[in-house]
Amino acid sequence: MSIKSQLGENDSLISRVGESLRGGITFGLSSSLIQVLNFLLIPLYTRNLSMADFGSLGILEFTKAMAIAIFTIGIGSALFRFYYHYDDALSRGQVIASSLVIALTSTLALSLSAWLFVGDFLSKHLFGLQIHSTLINVNLTSAALSILNLIPFSIYRAEKKFVQYAGINLTFAFTQSLLIIYLLSFHNQGISAIVYGQLVGTALTTITLFYNARKQISNRFSWSDVKKLLRYGAPLTAVDASGIILSSGGLYFIQQQHFEPKEVAIFNLAIKFSLIYSILVLRPFQMIWPPMLFSVEKKPFAKAFYERTLTYITFLSSSLLFAISLFSSEIIALIAPPEYGDAKYIGLTLMISTFLFVIQNVFNVGILLSKRTEIFSGIFFIQALVCILLWMLLIPNLGLFGAGIAPVIAYFFGGCLSYLAGRKFIVLSYDWKKIAAILFFLAIFSLLGLLSPSLPLAASIIYRLTLFVSFILAPFVLGVWYPDEIVAIRRKVSSLVGAP
DSSP states (O other), rough: OOOOHHHHHHHHHHHHHHHHHHIIIIIIIIHHHHHHHHHTTHHHHHSSEEEEHHHHHHHHHHHHHHHHHHHHTTTHHHHHHTTTOOOOOHHHHHHHHHHHHHHHHHHHHHHHHIIIHHHHHHHHHTTTTOOOHHHHHHHHHHHHHHHHHHHHHHHHHHHHHHHHHHHHHHHHHHHHHHHHHHHHHOOOOOHHHHHHHHHHHHHHHHHHHHHGGGGSSOOOOOOOHHHHHHHHHTTHHHHHHHHHHHHHHHHHHHHTTTHHHHHHHHHHHHHHHHHHHHHIIIIHHOOOOOOOOOOTTTTTHHHHHHHHHHHHHHHHHHHHHHHHHHHHHHHHHHHOOGGTHHHHHHHHHHHHHHHHHHHHHTTTHHHHHHHHHHHHHHHHHHHHHHHHHHHHHHHHHHHHHHHHHHHHHHHHHHHHHHHHHTTTTOOOOOOHHHHHHHHHHHHHHHHHHTOOOOOHHHHHHHHHHHHHHHHHHHHHHHOSSHHHHHHHHHHHHHHHHTTO
16 A cells, blocks of 8 residues: 555544544533433432432432333344445335334333333332332333434434534423422422423423434334344343443442441442543443444444544543542532542442443444344343342442442453454454553552642642643653654644644
8 A cells, every 4th residue: 555545544544533533522422411410410419308318319210221221122223223224315214213113112111011010019129118109100201201212312323413412402401400400499399309300301302302303204114124123122132231230230239238328329429420421431432433333334444443442532531530530529529418428439430330331332343343232232241240249249248339349340351251252253453552551641640649748729739630631641742642643633733723
C-alpha cells in the first residue's frame, strides 16, 4: 500500500473514531437525560425519605429494571442489527413493524401480569408488605411503556437523529422531575411521588416518540422478520437481566441477609453515586458502539478501528473514573446527609466494575459480528452467576464492601471469557502496551490523590485539578499516542479554539 493511500485510510479511521465520539457524547448523554435529572433529585430523596424508604426505593427500581430486561426479549438490539440488512425504506419499515408487534405483545404481557398477580406476590415476598401492591403495579406499568419506547428509540439510533431525540428526552425528563418535586416536596407523597412521576414522564415520552417516528413504521409486518428478530434478540435477555443483577442485585442480597435498613439505603446511594460514571461513559458508549461496530464492518480499516477503540475507550473511561474519584467526597456531601458517607467507597468500587464492563463490550466484537448472541448471553449468565455466588460468600463476612467487590471480580472474569470467545471469530491485535501504560498512569495518579496532604479547600482543589491535567497529558508527554492520532487531536483542538 502506498504512503498516500495509507494516510487516507488512517484519516478515514480517525474520522470514524471522531464520529463515534461525537455521536456517543450527543446521543448517549441525551438518552440518559432522565437518569441525569434523577441523579439531581437524589438530594431531595435522601432528605425527604427515611433511610428505610430510600432503601425500598432501590429495591423497587431494581424490580422495574429486571422486568424491562426480561420482557424486552432483546428487541431493541435485534431491530438495530437487522435494520442495516436492507437499503430501501419499505423493507426497513417492515422490520420496524415486525419489532413493534413483539414490543406490543411484551408490553401487554407485563402490564396484565402485574395487575393480575405479580404485584401482590412481590409486595408479600420481596418487599415484606413495606410497599403496597398498587405502587408495584404502577411501577411495572411504567416499565411496560419503556419497552414500547425501544422501537422509536432504535429508529433514532439507526438514523443518527441525535438532536431530535435529545429534545424529546429533555422536555419530558424535565416535566417528570418537576412533577416528582411537586408531589414529594409540597404533598409529602413519599415513594408514591417518584413512582407516579416516572409513569407520567414515560407515557408522555411514548406518545411523542411514536408520533414523530410514525412515517418510518410500515403498515405491514412479516412473520419471517418476527422469527429472525426473536432468534437474535431472545438470547440477549440473559445479557440484559445479568447486567441488571450485576449493577443492582446486591441490594436484594443485602436485604435478604437481614441487614439494617440503613445499610440497604447506603448501598442504594452507592449505586446512584456510581450512576455518574454510567451516564458519562457506559451509556454513551453503549448507544454509539453498535451502530459504529456494524457500519464499519465492511470497511478496509474495520479491524484497525476495532483495535484502536479499546485503547481510546480505556483512556477516556480511565480519565473520567479518576476525575470522579478526586472529587468523590464533595459529591457525596452534596447529594446526601453525613450518615450516608460510607457510600463513597462502595460507589467507587462499583464504578470500577462498570469500567470493566465497558472493556468487555469492546471484546464482544467477534461475537456480535458473527451473530452468535447465544455465546454473548452465556458469558453474561455465567458472570452473573459468579457474582451471585460471591455475594452469598462475601456479604455475610464483609458486609457492604463484599457487595461492592463481587461485581468487580465477576466483570473481570466475564471480560476474560469475552476476549477468548471473540478471538474464535476475529483475531484483533490490541495495543496492550498502550493500555498497560494508561492503567499504570491511573494507578499512580490515584495513589497520589489518596495520599494528598491536608490542605485548605482552594489549595486542595488546585492540587487535584493539577493531578487530573497531569494524568491527561502523561500519554502525550511520554509518547503513548501514534503520530496520526496526535495530528487528529491537534486538528480538533484547533477547530475548537478557532485557530487556522
